[in-house]
Amino acid sequence: DVKVTQSSRYLVKRTGEKVFLECVQDMDHENMFWYRQDPGLGLRLIYFSYDVKMKEKGDIPEGYSVSREKKERFSLILESASTNQTSMYLCASRPTGVRTEAFFGQGTRLTVV
Template sequence: DVKVTQSSRYLVKRTGEKVFLECVQDMDHENMFWYRQDPGLGLRLIYFSYDVKMKEKGDIPEGYSVSREKKERFSLILESASTNQTSMYLCASSETGGKAGYTFGSGTRLTVV
């Protein structure tokens, strides 16, 4: 039973392309997050959202934007892809308050050539 779905497992894009990474959750969670994972750097927060149409910058928002038009969907946009954005991108969701913890998607391995 998949709860957080990322649209692509692997993606190859060219430098300068506009890239959309989609994430959908079916748990009615208020919070959604985008991270990237790089060797030796761990999980770094790009953007997060507490509610529909709300977004907050994380630690490394430069070169990225997000969209949350519906509660279940959180999109990450690379405005003009660059090679240093080659990474594993992870989407997660969580509920506000109560028990802490994220549910992660399977990740999207993006390669920018």
């Protein structure tokens, strides 16, 4: 059974903290993604990676960075958490190709206080 696992379901952090959200996939997919989901705004792409050590900015990269040191792991980093980064964060992976589906983790609900 294919799996994308996010390290935490719920997370509460203080303003200014450095926050790491971890995502691991076991499907040997080349591509991994971080989305943010907010009510009324749907899913917005923060960053994606198509290979180890490669990363590309999505639609809303400001305030975030990512790391992909191994193929199976893609980390989202909030350098200095702010209250407007309170959100649901979703990690996904998919193989390269034009007719492939994405597989999602269970999501991390982050609250910054």
